[in-house]
Structures are given as structure tokens and as C-alpha cells.
Amino acid sequence: MKQLRIVILLISPLLCFSQNNSEINAKLNDYIEHLIKRQGIPGVSLAIVKDGETIYEKNFGYANIEHQVPISDESIFRVYSLTKPIVSVGVFQLIEEKKIALDDAVSKYITDLPLSWNGIKIAHLLSHSSGLPDMSPISEFKDLTEEQAKNKVFQQGLKFESGEKYDYNQTGFWILQKIIENVTDESLADFILKNQFYSGKNTFFSSDSRDIVRNRVTPYFPFEKGTLMIDHSYLQGSYAHSKNGLNITLDDFISWDKKLNADKFLNKESKKLMWQSFPFTKSNKSFAYGWDKIMVNNYESYGFSGSLCTAYRVFPENNLSIIFLSNGLTKWYNIDNIINHIASLVDGDVLDINNLAFETVLRTTYENEDFSAKYQTIKNNPIFENNNFEAHLNDVGYFWLFGLSNPKKAINVFELNTKEHPKSWNAFDSLAEAYEKNGNADKAKINYLKAINLNPNEEYKSKTSVKIDNLKG
Structure with missing residues (x-):
């Protein structure tokens, strides 16, 4: 229930956007703390300026990890x-x-x-x-x-x-x-x-x-x-x-x-x-x-x-500005998407539904080993009506595969995508790539073959067949 409440926290305020500063602060604090854990960010200073006034300013994490020096108002960042x-x-x-x-x-x-x-x-x-x-x-x-x-x-x-x-x-x-x-x-x-x-x-x-x-x-x-x-x-x-x-x-x-x-x-x-x-x-x-x-x-x-x-x-x-300063990262992420998401937590007018869907699915897969049931809750929420969840799952899977360097988690996401979209050659191609990166050549071959059977394009079939032939195992 805790994880479902987090998803609701991300979504429900955006259905009827009327917030006070305490609600904005709670959402921003929650998201930045999650982001720091997910991406292994040492420290963050974040500010939101709205209508010429600073409505949010907060420091998170460490300016120096070795000596456990926290980020403070005096912290100076190379930008x-x-x-x-x-x-x-x-x-x-x-x-x-x-x-x-x-x-x-x-x-x-x-x-x-x-x-x-x-x-x-x-x-x-x-x-x-x-x-x-x-x-x-x-x-x-x-x-x-x-x-x-x-x-x-x-x-x-x-x-x-x-x-x-x-x-x-x-x-x-x-x-x-x-x-x-x-x-x-x-x-x-x-x-x-x-x-x-x-x-x-x-x-x-x-x-x-x-x-x-x-x-x-x-x-x-x-x-x-x-x-x-x-x-x-x-x-x-x-x-x-x-x-x-x-x-x-x-x-x-x-x-x-x-x-x-x-x-x-x-x-x-x-x-x-x-x-x-x-x-x-x-x-x-x-x-x-x-x-x-x-x-x-x-x-x-x-x-x-x-x-x-x-x-x-x-x-x-x-009349909105976002300033995000950090001193590094452990895992790669798209900082523009992060800024878009932060903006949407503050001002519903700039809510990017596609980005919100991606962030919500990504967070759910991050915080749950078995995320299929919670994914169904997200997919069926009215705010995400007509969203391309095949693309979202694929993007989240690749985020795990390359951004967070966890092929096993990527496999779980891609497997869910093939179950949700069994006629998608791209879903099986992505699953095969994850198996390949995880060193499982046999399962990679099986899923590349499924992708070939679903994709009539001769060039794709030719390139993928070569890839299959080069797999060891």
C-alpha cells in the first residue's frame, strides 16, 4: 500500500490542480529524495521561483561524501x-x-x-x-x-x-x-x-x-x-x-x-x-x-x-523558473525530463502527461520487485488515457538496461511489455537485447526469432538473423 500511495501522490494532485506551498513542498521533497536514491546523486540544491517569488528552496545530500559534509546554503557548484x-x-x-x-x-x-x-x-x-x-x-x-x-x-x-x-x-x-x-x-x-x-x-x-x-x-x-x-x-x-x-x-x-x-x-x-x-x-x-x-x-x-x-x-x-544544481551522479538520467517533471509538480499547466507516465512507471519498477499489478493500476488511471504504454515500458526497460545498468530488471520490464503487447516485434526485440546483455544467448535467440516472425521488413530480418548467428551459446 505504501508504494501505491506514492503513485497516487504523483497523480492525484494533477487531476485537480489546486495546491498550497506545503503540498508542493511535500511532492518535491518526495521526488528529489527518490531521484537521489535512484540515480545515486551525492547532493542537490533545488529552487523554484514562481511569479518572482522563491516558493521552494532546499538542499539534499552531501557536498562531500568522504567527510559527510552536507549540502548547505553556502555550497558552491560548478555548473x-x-x-x-x-x-x-x-x-x-x-x-x-x-x-x-x-x-x-x-x-x-x-x-x-x-x-x-x-x-x-x-x-x-x-x-x-x-x-x-x-x-x-x-x-x-x-x-x-x-x-x-x-x-x-x-x-x-x-x-x-x-x-x-x-x-x-x-x-x-x-x-x-x-x-x-x-x-x-x-x-x-x-x-x-x-x-x-x-x-x-x-x-x-x-x-x-x-x-x-x-x-x-x-x-x-x-x-x-x-x-x-x-x-x-x-x-x-x-x-x-x-x-x-x-x-x-x-x-x-x-x-x-x-x-x-x-x-x-x-x-x-x-x-x-x-x-x-x-x-x-x-x-x-x-x-x-x-x-x-x-x-x-x-x-x-x-x-x-x-x-x-x-x-x-x-x-x-x-512565470516559473527551476534551478537544479548537483555535484554528480552514479547512473545516467535525462536531466531535461527531470526538469519537466519537477515543473509539472509545481504548475499543472506545464504537465507533460507522457513524461509523468514514464516517471510513474519507472518509479514503480524501481520500488517494487513485482510491479505488474501496480502497473495495471497506473495504466488504467483516467489521467493516462490514450497514452502509449508500449513505448513507456520500452523506454523504462532501456532506462534500466543502460541508464541504471540492471539487465535483470530490464528483462522483467520487457517481459511485461511482451505480455501486454504480444504482437509487437519491437517488444520482443528489446527483450532479446536485454537477454543478450545479460549473457543469456539462448533466450536472446528465441526472442529475436519471435521479433522476426512479427516484423515483415526484410532488412530487419536480415540484420537480426546476422545478430542471431553471432550469438554464442
């Missing part, structure tokens, strides 16, 4: 790539002052670029559509000086014609940093801090997690060993500041958000331009100038995330 929208605001401040323009070629401000780069515009840098070679991965650049990093990318050609498509790029923000510094005759850090964080007490730039900084949280990631470990990632020097250098407390971020939404940094026209979709010539990607543009239940939202562990999102029509 990693979440730095980029703050840099974008700085760029638009210069645009508003008519010191630069979106359509300006970067060669107007930087004279030693390769000739093939001269047609790239500031708009291309902000929209990640420049086609530039990338100052990535970090492992290849972390020990390079700025001059060495520059020489490394200068020797490479453009990947595609500027403006064609979105291609996440670190080099573009390094060039934006050089433009800002050349135009203002200030370091990027000084310019951003002076013009956006003038009252911030614990905001600074550092792209090196090895620096000893009082109250800065310890970062923890599984990327090198596959298990949680201290991860002191770094890039040499200040040239990486525009890409990932901002460090900030939750309170300072809240203050920044309120100023942004009160048009203290930019006037309404400049902010509207900043959040305008970039017109990619060969892609339908929805992206603004330095900001992700995400539609949630037909409402526009803008934001960004950093290193899978920090995120910011603003819903202008709803």
Missing part, C-alpha cells in the same frame, strides 16, 4: 556548460549596446582566424551551427595551453557549412569569449561578474575542479571507472571559462534568475531576440541563441544543462 546561457546574456548585453551584432562576422573582431572561418557569424557561434572543429573531448584538451588548443583546432577543417544544423560546439564559445574580451577590454570573468552578478558573494569563474575553494562541492562521476569516484575535471587556464567556468551558490543563481525575468539584464526586445529560434537551413532542431528551446504541453521554455548534473529552465508564460 559546467550551464555557463553558456549566462555568456549568451553577456553577448546580448553588448548587442543591446550596439557594440556587436548577431550578423557580424567573427573576423571583424579576431584577425588571426583561418581563412575558412571568416564567414562565420556571431549568430552561428551562439546557435552551435558554426561547423567549427570542436575543442572536445576534454581528455584531449585538458593539459593544453590556450595557444596549443588554438593551434590544434586551427589545423582542422570545417565540418559543414555554417548555419546548416545544430552541432554542439565548445570552440564557438571560446571565440565568443575572445570577442567579448576584445570588445570590452576586460576578461570574460570580469565582464560577466560586473554586469550580471554585481551582488553575488560566492560567484566566480574556475574551470579547474582541482582548485581548493572553500565551500565548493566535491564532484563525483562514474565515467572513468564505471563506479562513483571523485572527478576533478579541468581545463588549463582561463580560456575555457565561457564553456564551463561558472561557479555559484543556489542563492546567487536565484538572484540572477529574478533579475533576468525582471528585465534587469536585457530589455524585453533583446530577450525576445535571444530566445528566438535560429533558422537552421538543413535541420528542424529548435534552438535559440545559446539556449535550448523546449516545448512542454504547448508552453515554451528556455534553459540549458551542464555535465548531466546541473540545469536551469524558465517558463516565461508561466
